[in-house]
Amino acid sequence: MSNSLRVLSIAAGLALGLNGCGFETRAADLRYGTQESSRTALAEHADVLVRLETGLVERFGEPVAPRYPALAAWADARFDPAQPERAADAGGSGELSGEALERVRADNAKRFVRELAAIERGDFDDVAEPRGHPALFQAFRALVADPARPLEERRIAARALFLDFYPTLAESAELYRIECLHCHGTAGGGDGPTANFLEPRPRDFRRGVFKWTSVKDGGRPTRADLVRVLELGVYGTSMPSFRRLSEAERQGLADYARFLAVRGEVERQVVLAYEDEEELTDATFDDALDLVWGKWEKAPKQVVTWSGPIPEPTPEAIALGDRLFHDAAKGNCSACHGNEGRGDGPVAFKIDDRGRKTAAYQDAWGFDILPRNLRRDPFRGGRRPIDLYRRIHAGINGGPMPAMSSNLTADEIWALVHYTRTLAEKALEDELAARAELGGR
Amino acid sequence: MNAPQSFWRRWVFSLDHKVIGLQFLVYSAFFLVAGGALALAIRWQLAWPWSKVPIVGEALYPATGGVMTPEGYTVLFTLHGTIMIFFVVVPLLLGAFGNFLLPLMIGARDMAFPRLNLASFWLMVPAGAIALASFFVASGGPASGWTAYPPLATIARAAPGSGLGQTLWLLSLFLAGVSSTIGAINYAATVIQLRAPGMTWTRLPLTVWSLFFSSIIQLVALPVLTAGAVLQLADRMVGTGFYTPANLVVNQFSPEGAGHAAGGLPLLWQHLFWFYSHPAVYVMVLPAMGMVSDVLAVHGRKPVFGYKPMVLSMGVIVVLGMFVWGHHMFVSGLDPAAGTAFMLSTILIALPSSVKVFNWLATLWGSRPRYDTAFLNAVGFVALFVIGGLSGLWLASTPVDVPLHDTALVVGHFHFVVFGGSMFAVFAALHHWFPKMTGRRLDERLGKLHFVGTFVLTACVFLLMHQLGMAGQPRRVADPYVYPGLAHLKPLNVFITKSALLLAAWQVFLVVNVVKTLLARPAGEKNPWDATTLEWETPSPPPHGNFDLDPVVLRGPYEYGGSGERDHVRQVEPA
Amino acid sequence: MRRLTVLLIVLLAAACVWSFVVAREHGWWFPRNVSAFGERIDHLFELITWIAGAVLVIVFLLLALVVWRGARAGRAERAHGDTRLEVAWTVLPAGVLVFLAYDQLDEWRELKYAGSRPNVPVTARVVASQFDWHFVYPGRDGRFDTLDDLETAYELSVPEDEPVVLELVSRDVIHSFFVPALRVKQDVVPGMRPVIWFEARESGAYEIVCAELCGWGHYKMAGELAVLPRARFDARLVELEREFASNGEAAR
Incomplete structure (x- = not known):
């Protein structure tokens, strides 16, 4: 018996002792670093590369504490570098309208429904750390732990904390770390560890070129465009819908993606300027920032819209679309997308030195690109008629799809939109045909 | 027979079943450590997702600052399952204990085909090496789970790891399959042909019966999986389309567009896979049952209760076990009528297992146990196996399986069977036969300490997984908290992970025990437990050729207790 | 070690029971069912849980008992089995299992068979x-x-x-x-x-x-x-x- 007691006490002691100890679950230390292109361009100017990086870190911070550099113009608009989109009277740029903020609040009530219910009960200990929001949780703990304030007051403040939640850039960076980084990379280069396995590759934000936008003339996307991609995903690629995140979280991630894009573009602009002028000063950075931000500011003015209700898909319109699709002088879509819309048009391919059929075009990021199979692949930028209208009207940034607005009238573009949509119906037809063929064998 | 003298012939390319058994033991111990490390990494991620993985994080995942990547996580559970099943439990039970014990227990000088035996081990070496190598492939280690369902597994572009990693995985599976088939032929032939004079079928120890039955399962079912794996290899390498349906676009890749055949059936693989992989569970648990029966009899000083029902129930498990594979496919789109049939056979197979449990209880009833480590682990086996068996009832029921399928409850269920069951039987067997293998007894105090902690922690790790599954936590997710409805399960996951870390740490006592004992001077006791079966008739460790004189068997294997001069009568003793 | 083992067995049985008793209050149970059919699945689950729980408690108590009783003096009886007992503990569980299987045939048919699909x-x-x-x-x-x-x-x-x-x-x-x-x-x-x-x-x-x-x-x-x-x-x-x-x- 004494033997078994000894065994038991050793076992229990060790088990309790070890299970009691906390484990340190540290987040990763990440750095933005510099782009491959900068390192190549400045390969022989190591000191300039160092100054480039320090300059960027000074202005944009690192992933634990990212911040917008303060432009002189922004100071006038009371631009808060930590939360640039807040309404103007809250110290922001005014990009987030009151209506949008209402949406954010309503969605917060849904996102934090468990937390709010626990607060309602006064059961503060029952509030677990919301996924991806250590800072919010810390603020909450500090608030409810304050013994000086009466319980009711703490409860109201805690409610407001969750209901009014809108992430700072740093909080969005943390969410980006756990949701986006493994594909899009720390600095938004589209070079995270998972990226190598994806086709198409994740977007490299650092050129400011985005494909699924509502704007023409190769403009920067509007903030709403970025939010929409987060909401719907890019169907047919590895970019999923992020509607499981809250409105505030998506808005914040869109801000952060734009921040990474601006940072990347500024870096490229500074390197270009250095190559021109052979010097790198604070002014180089400021000029680059002005130039880059100017493009982003312009985006809302470049949106392609249609006034009035969109035209009906009449049989005549579809027939016209069919003609334009195959007409080499007008739409000429079949040259790339193929006669039946299967994405197998002759122009899209070339025969390489070893006699293999490969893509004729590369996209802005240097990867092979093929035309969509319109019968089978979903429309990536959305399947609303207006989305397709924008695609044909303004082309696709970064890819070979041209803007047709100079070649076609608006009515002709609508005819093509409707014809293209009828092609998408063929997916099931094709599948059933394939099955019938198998069954007949 | 003269023992070979050169080091290589004696320890590396030996034809001696005992040396091959020890080789398998070392082999599976190595993979147990590897598979266990993977399990801990999985648990780390489930408790603290996207935090820095300690120790190895920065080396394995440099791009994320030491934080696990989602595709890295899929590799972890794929290889954990593969390694634990194909390179730990099966080789441990059949390869190590089966090899060592089978000829000794039936009074044979060696296996029927010693060269096949050698081949069976040396096929496992490249199989294991390839499986480990697949972890380090640039395009990602195999990542479609140990079940490798197509099209995820067959289309190289479907996922990171479905490329070269998956090809290596299939190769490794193929080699392991061939090895196991060869081994099974050998065991079955040995039992049929080489029993000592007087060793009739009804005098075989239950361990031998269980190994024999496991070999039958391997012989009948394993070739189906091996062939299925070859078909999957063909889908990948030569453009066939056995498992690839028409009209797929996976990650921008269209199999037809690349000239592959299509129009195949993904479910075909599931049938072929589970036709072996469900019976494989019985391969992993039958030998455990047999060895536990022997340990309970020897250390309980009482005959096994109901020898014939014990044998019969194992036979029923073998036969019925071939007809239950469809219960892995209740929600796969299988014809619901087939679901009904598989539900019936699955519920029926609970019967032979319950008969065995009652017979163990009856064996223990009125026994006079020594309460040593081997006995304790065998009792632990019975307790934990019962939990694993009972939680299988939910999954056998077709309607109830619907919400539970592919959740953490399934994980808890089979870990109770395979860890709580098979591994505790292995601990029992190790303590029981270690003196025969090495001539030295393991330290009892360390052994008991190891048992108590392992038993408690096993329950801590796997019991609450049932609750995780009921609450809806799916298997194989890198971050369950993506679903807000699962956020409150985090404390549970943290508890399980801490227990798992502790459970792993606890195995130090076993390692220390084994090392310490091996360093001690061998006592060379021939029959330290006063056991009756033939392996105890020869010196410890047994010489090359096992027996100086071929034993002649005069009675059954379980003559314990009673009122004679001693409390046991050995199988070779004259009346 | 005998008492410790008995304690461990009883503790494990208690832990199993405990883990189900407290499951609902901790949210470790199924999420609240909102489907018309789900109730019947939940009912089946509970039925199986009760049966399995009863079997578990009985088996664990028996196991604890037989381990406990091993300390008595003298030797064990050299008994090799008892046909009546074998028949009893084959037929009894078989009855329970057949009942279980039979009890869910209807649910499964109504849940899955194409003929049950609402029109x-x-x-x-x-x-x-x-x-x-x-x-x-x-x-x-x-x-x-x-x-x-x-x-x-x-x-x-x-x-x-x-x-x-x-x-x-x-x-x-x-x-x-x-x-x-x-x-x-x-x-x-x-x-x-x-x-x-x-x-x-x-x-x-x-x-x-x-x-x-x-x-x-x-x-x-x-x-x-x-x-x-x-x-x-x-x-x-x-x-x-x-x-x-x-x-x-x-x-x-």
């Missing part, structure tokens, strides 16, 4: 792909694959208190459509187009989970099932229609 048109098509749920409604013409189909990502709306039939399609690998609150799960195997049905009895938002490993992003593949009263469901479809016909002038 209503398909409400929506669920399209699974790596790592996203998309949902297609047939639009005003009631037919799929026409120009007025409505499509959403992530959120599937269905009417409350009505039989709902869904057609499941996969674009790439195998996924599994799992709604814990409805006790619904169906693998979506490419090349097959399984059809499922259910009736949700309480409006609200419920999680859609992917339950079959579909690649690196499997864990991200979440969706939401919005159960809406009929009027709000219809309004939701009109809202989708309006959004679909947007001319891009609104900000979103």
Whole structure:
């Protein structure tokens, strides 16, 4: 018996002792670093590369504490570098309208429904750390732990904390770390560890070129465009819908993606300027920032819209679309997308030195690109008629799809939109045909 | 027979079943450590997702600052399952204990085909090496789970790891399959042909019966999986389309567009896979049952209760076990009528297992146990196996399986069977036969300490997984908290992970025990437990050729207790 | 060691029972069921749990007892078995098992057999792909694959208190459509187009989970099932229609 007691006490002691100890679950230390292109361009100017990086870190911070550099113009608009989109009277740029903020609040009530219910009960200990929001949780703990304030007051403040939640850039960076980084990379280069396995590759934000936008003339996307991609995903690629995140979280991630894009573009602009002028000063950075931000500011003015209700898909319109699709002088879509819309048009391919059929075009990021199979692949930028209208009207940034607005009238573009949509119906037809063929064998 | 003298012939390319058994033991111990490390990494991620993985994080995942990547996580559970099943439990039970014990227990000088035996081990070496190598492939280690369902597994572009990693995985599976088939032929032939004079079928120890039955399962079912794996290899390498349906676009890749055949059936693989992989569970648990029966009899000083029902129930498990594979496919789109049939056979197979449990209880009833480590682990086996068996009832029921399928409850269920069951039987067997293998007894105090902690922690790790599954936590997710409805399960996951870390740490006592004992001077006791079966008739460790004189068997294997001069009568003793 | 072992066995049995007794209050139980059929599944689950629990307690107590009794003096009886006992403990569990099997035949038939499918048109098509749920409604013409189909990502709306039939399609690998609150799960195997049905009895938002490993992003593949009263469901479809016909002038 004494033997078994000894065994038991050793076992229990060790088990309790070890299970009691906390484990340190540290987040990763990440750095933005510099782009491959900068390192190549400045390969022989190591000191300039160092100054480039320090300059960027000074202005944009690192992933634990990212911040917008303060432009002189922004100071006038009371631009808060930590939360640039807040309404103007809250110290922001005014990009987030009151209506949008209402949406954010309503969605917060849904996102934090468990937390709010626990607060309602006064059961503060029952509030677990919301996924991806250590800072919010810390603020909450500090608030409810304050013994000086009466319980009711703490409860109201805690409610407001969750209901009014809108992430700072740093909080969005943390969410980006756990949701986006493994594909899009720390600095938004589209070079995270998972990226190598994806086709198409994740977007490299650092050129400011985005494909699924509502704007023409190769403009920067509007903030709403970025939010929409987060909401719907890019169907047919590895970019999923992020509607499981809250409105505030998506808005914040869109801000952060734009921040990474601006940072990347500024870096490229500074390197270009250095190559021109052979010097790198604070002014180089400021000029680059002005130039880059100017493009982003312009985006809302470049949106392609249609006034009035969109035209009906009449049989005549579809027939016209069919003609334009195959007409080499007008739409000429079949040259790339193929006669039946299967994405197998002759122009899209070339025969390489070893006699293999490969893509004729590369996209802005240097990867092979093929035309969509319109019968089978979903429309990536959305399947609303207006989305397709924008695609044909303004082309696709970064890819070979041209803007047709100079070649076609608006009515002709609508005819093509409707014809293209009828092609998408063929997916099931094709599948059933394939099955019938198998069954007949 | 003269023992070979050169080091290589004696320890590396030996034809001696005992040396091959020890080789398998070392082999599976190595993979147990590897598979266990993977399990801990999985648990780390489930408790603290996207935090820095300690120790190895920065080396394995440099791009994320030491934080696990989602595709890295899929590799972890794929290889954990593969390694634990194909390179730990099966080789441990059949390869190590089966090899060592089978000829000794039936009074044979060696296996029927010693060269096949050698081949069976040396096929496992490249199989294991390839499986480990697949972890380090640039395009990602195999990542479609140990079940490798197509099209995820067959289309190289479907996922990171479905490329070269998956090809290596299939190769490794193929080699392991061939090895196991060869081994099974050998065991079955040995039992049929080489029993000592007087060793009739009804005098075989239950361990031998269980190994024999496991070999039958391997012989009948394993070739189906091996062939299925070859078909999957063909889908990948030569453009066939056995498992690839028409009209797929996976990650921008269209199999037809690349000239592959299509129009195949993904479910075909599931049938072929589970036709072996469900019976494989019985391969992993039958030998455990047999060895536990022997340990309970020897250390309980009482005959096994109901020898014939014990044998019969194992036979029923073998036969019925071939007809239950469809219960892995209740929600796969299988014809619901087939679901009904598989539900019936699955519920029926609970019967032979319950008969065995009652017979163990009856064996223990009125026994006079020594309460040593081997006995304790065998009792632990019975307790934990019962939990694993009972939680299988939910999954056998077709309607109830619907919400539970592919959740953490399934994980808890089979870990109770395979860890709580098979591994505790292995601990029992190790303590029981270690003196025969090495001539030295393991330290009892360390052994008991190891048992108590392992038993408690096993329950801590796997019991609450049932609750995780009921609450809806799916298997194989890198971050369950993506679903807000699962956020409150985090404390549970943290508890399980801490227990798992502790459970792993606890195995130090076993390692220390084994090392310490091996360093001690061998006592060379021939029959330290006063056991009756033939392996105890020869010196410890047994010489090359096992027996100086071929034993002649005069009675059954379980003559314990009673009122004679001693409390046991050995199988070779004259009346 | 004898007493310690008995203690461990009893403790383990107690832990098993405890883990089920406290499960509901900690939220370790099934999420609250909202489907008409789910109740019967839950009932079966509880039935099995009670039977399994009783067996577990009995077996563990017996195990504890036999381990406890081993300390008596003298030797064990050299008994090799007892046919009557063997028959008893074969027939008894067999009876329980046959009852269990028989008891769920009806549920399974009504849950899965094609003949039990409610005779209503398909409400929506669920399209699974790596790592996203998309949902297609047939639009005003009631037919799929026409120009007025409505499509959403992530959120599937269905009417409350009505039989709902869904057609499941996969674009790439195998996924599994799992709604814990409805006790619904169906693998979506490419090349097959399984059809499922259910009736949700309480409006609200419920999680859609992917339950079959579909690649690196499997864990991200979440969706939401919005159960809406009929009027709000219809309004939701009109809202989708309006959004679909947007001319891009609104900000979103």
